[in-house]
Amino acid sequence: xxxxxxxxxxxxxxxxxxxxxxxxxxxxxxxxxxxxxxxxxxxxxxxxxxxxxxxxxxxxxxxxxxxxxxxxxxxxxxxxxxxxxxxxxxxxxxxxxxxxxxxxxxxxxxxxxxxxxxxxxxxxxxxxxxxxxxxxxxxxxxxxxxxxxxxxxxxxxxxxxxxxxxxxxxxxxxxxxxxxxxxxxxxxxxxxxxxxxxxxxxxxxxxxxxxxxxxxxxxxxxxxxxxxxxxxxxxxxxxxxxxxxxxxxxxxxxxxxxxxxxxxxxxxxxxxxxx
Amino acid sequence: xxxxxxxxxxxxxxxxxxxxxxxxxxxxxxxxxxxxxxxxxxxxxxxxxxxxxxxxxxxxxxxxxxxxxxxxxxxxxxxxxxxxxxxxxxxxxxxxxxxxxxxxxxxxxxxxxxxxxxxxxxxxxxxxxxxxxxxxxxxxxxxxxxxxxxxxxxxxxxxxxxxxxxxxxxxxxxxxxxxxxxxxxxxxxxxxxxxxxxxxxxxxxxxxxxxxxxxxxxxxxxxxxxxxxxxxxxxxxxxxxxxxx
Numbered sequence: 001x002x003x004x005x006x007x008x009x010x011x012x013x014x015x016x017x018x019x020x021x022x023x024x025x026x027x028x029x030x031x032x033x034x035x036x037x038x039x040x041x042x043x044x045x046x047x048x049x050x051x052x053x054x055x056x057x058x059x060x061x062x063x064x065x066x067x068x069x070x071x072x073x074x075x076x077x078x079x080x081x082x083x084x085x086x087x088x089x090x091x092x093x094x095x096x097x098x099x100x101x102x103x104x105x106x107x108x109x110x111x112x113x114x115x116x117x118x119x120x121x122x123x124x125x126x127x128x129x130x131x132x133x134x135x136x137x138x139x140x141x142x143x144x145x146x147x148x149x150x151x152x153x154x155x156x157x158x159x160x161x162x163x164x165x166x167x168x169x170x171x172x173x174x175x176x177x178x179x180x181x182x183x184x185x186x187x188x189x190x191x192x193x194x195x196x197x198x199x200x201x202x203x204x205x206x207x208x209x210x211x212x213x214x215x216x217x218x219x220x221x222x223x224x225x226x227x228x229x230x231x232x233x234x235x236x237x238x239x240x241x242x243x244x245x246x247x248x249x250x251x252x253x254x255x256x257x258x259x260x261x262x263x264x265x266x267x268x269x270x271x272x273x274x275x
Numbered sequence: 276x277x278x279x280x281x282x283x284x285x286x287x288x289x290x291x292x293x294x295x296x297x298x299x300x301x302x303x304x305x306x307x308x309x310x311x312x313x314x315x316x317x318x319x320x321x322x323x324x325x326x327x328x329x330x331x332x333x334x335x336x337x338x339x340x341x342x343x344x345x346x347x348x349x350x351x352x353x354x355x356x357x358x359x360x361x362x363x364x365x366x367x368x369x370x371x372x373x374x375x376x377x378x379x380x381x382x383x384x385x386x387x388x389x390x391x392x393x394x395x396x397x398x399x400x401x402x403x404x405x406x407x408x409x410x411x412x413x414x415x416x417x418x419x420x421x422x423x424x425x426x427x428x429x430x431x432x433x434x435x436x437x438x439x440x441x442x443x444x445x446x447x448x449x450x451x452x453x454x455x456x457x458x459x460x461x462x463x464x465x466x467x468x469x470x471x472x473x474x475x476x477x478x479x480x481x482x483x484x485x486x487x488x489x490x491x492x493x494x495x496x497x498x499x500x501x502x503x504x505x506x507x508x509x510x511x512x513x514x515x516x517x518x519x520x
Binding site: 006007008009010028029031032036040043044111112113114115116117118181184185186187188191268269270272273274 | 288290291298299300301303348349351352353354355356357359360361362363364365367369371372375376378380381385388389392393394395397398399421
C-alpha cells in the first residue's frame, strides 16, 4: 500500500469501482483492522481468543439441551441434531454478529474518519471479514464432530467457501447500508439488532423446516434459508445443492453487495461531514 | 506544469443540517410524514482560494468558528469540498488531534503500526520504523504496555512521533505545537523546522499569533468562512489584532 501521492478533489468517484479499488489498495490496513477486531474484544479476559471457538459451541450446547433433549420429539430433523444445530448457529452467527458490528463500523471509527483520510468502506469490510474469520474458526469443531460422530467429511465440503463468501458479500452490502444510515440516526443500530434477531428466529437454525407446516413456502422464501440449507448440504450432508439454491445464494449476495456499495458511494460525500 | 504542492481554488464547504434535526430514525420518520424535514446548508467555508509553495509555512488565523479547521480538513482530504477544487501533490501528513486513532487496549507498539497504517503507510514499513519512533518519543520501555495506561502527555508524544516520522511533501498542523513538556516541545518544534527546511509545505492553524509571526511566510485571515485577506504575517496579524481589539 502506498500513501496518497496525488489528491485531486475533482476526480470523479465511480461507484463500485472506487470502493473495490480502495479495498485492494488498503488491504494492509484491512488485515490490521481484522486482527484488531479479533483480538481486542477478548484482550482483558482469561480465555482470550478461545472465546471465538467457545461462543458458538456454548450456544449450540444450550440449544441442544433445550430443543434436542427437552422437546426431542417435536424437533426431529432426520439427521444428527448437533450437526444441524451447529451448522445453523455458525452461519447465522456470521450473519447476526457481522450485521451488528458492520453496521456500527463507520460510527465507531468516527474519531479516525473525521481526522485522517481513510476510505470509510474499509472499516465496514474489516468488521464483516472479522465475522467471517470467526465463522472459519468455528468450522474446526464442526468438522471434528463430523469425524467423531461417524458422519465423516464429504467431498462437497470443498464447496463451503461458496455459502461463506456469499454471506460475506451479503453482510458487507447490508452492513454498509446500515452503517451509512447509522451516521444520521443513532437508533438505526437498535432497530438493526431487533431485526437481526427476528431474522435469526425466522430462519431454521434450531427447528426443522417441516415444523412450519403450511408456512413452509414462506420459510423457504427467506433467502437466508437457502444460505443455511446450502451450507448444511455441502458441509455434512454430502449433497450437491440444487441449482435454484445456488442462484438464490450467489445472486442475492452479489445484488445486495452491489446495491449497498452503490448507495454508500452516492451518499459518501455528506457522510464524513455528518459524523 | 504547475508544481505547487497545495492548490485550493474557489473551495466552499457546506455541512448539511436538517432543521429540527432528528437524532433518531423514529423522529425522522414522524417528521417526514408531517413534511417537516427541511435540509439546511450551513456554509463553513466559502470561495477560499490559495496556494502553498514548497518549503513555505502558510498559517490560517481567525476567530473561533471561522472555518479554519474545516478548511484544513478539506486540504487533508478528510472532507470533500462541496464546490471548488483541491489538489495536493505528494504525500500529506495530517497532524489534527494526534492519536485520535489509538486503540486503548492495544500496546504502544501495536498502535504505532496501526496509526501509521491509518496515515497511509505500509504495515511492514511501520514495523521496521517502530523502534525508531518509540526511541524518538522516549517511550521505549512502554512499548509492550496498552496505551490506556499512558498519560495524556505520553499519548501526544507518541502521536507526534508517528505522524512526523515520514518526510512528507505537505504537513497539515492543527494546534499541536503545544505537545508534552518543554523539552519535548522544543524537540518537536525543531523537527518541524527541519521538515520545512527540506522543502515541506506547511499549513498551520493556530491561535498563538506570536508563533505565526515567528514561523509563517504568509498568513490567511479567515472570518465567518470567508477569506478576509492573504498576505505578509506582520500586516495580516496586525490588522487581525486591531479588529479583535
